Amino acid sequence: MSNEREQQGRSIVESFQALYSRYSIPVYYSAFSVIKDRELAQDAVQETFLRAYRHFDSLKQHDRKEAWLKAISRNVAIDMYRKRCREMRGYRELQEAYRGETNVERTIVDQDFLRDLLSSLEPVYRQALLLVYEYGLTYEQLAECQKTSISAVKSRIHRAKQKLRGVARIAKANL
Known part of the structure; x- marks a missing residue:
């Protein structure tokens, strides 16, 4: 029984590694097209594949894996972009408040x-x-x-x- 689980676990890992090696570059470019930042796009790829791994069972039934992964990547990238904008807005507001005192x-x-x-x-x-x-x-x-x-x-x-x-x-x- 445990040998079966190990084999099943190995096959999932191997399948996921194959999925990553095949689609990581298109997913990266999808994220980069939104964020325009290399490091944030790489973070978005990581988050995309984490989410894909969590829902790997539903992904196996998908016939359009690349489109599914790109959609996740785009949404993650948009979330990261919005977060960065909020942080920058807070920074600018702090600068304006400081300037307001002078x-x-x-x-x-x-x-x-x-x-x-x-x-x-x-x-x-x-x-x-x-x-x-x-x-x-x-x-x-x-x-x-x-x-x-x-x-x-x-x-x-x-x-x-x-x-x-x-x-x-x-x-x-x-x-």
Whole structure:
């Protein structure tokens, strides 16, 4: 009896592994088309296959497995996208509340000054600063995005900060 269960368990695992190897890439692209983020799309694939595994018995009867998995993937990706939007909205509201405590005119002038400073940087430095400090990417994520090493990312961030300090000193001296 236990030998039968083991064989049945092995056959389920083998069937599921075959399903994963066959459909993981289309499911990934389905999730990525919604989220537009590699890591979140990979998380969506994991969640999709977890849900598929939980309902594996009903999946065996499906003749359109790929469509079923893509539908799950799309729904998971939409949920993740909405969650990320809610988190970003909360972050923006917190920023607005903080800004509300300061002088509005000073905030506008500071934002214009910062925008001018950033625009004076070379695009690769500006991109590095914005992706790390505005969008919250880690150095590892930025290195992957820019297809470079982590040490190169650290150097770019350091150089960008140095250039900003120099430009800011010159601009304040002219005021």
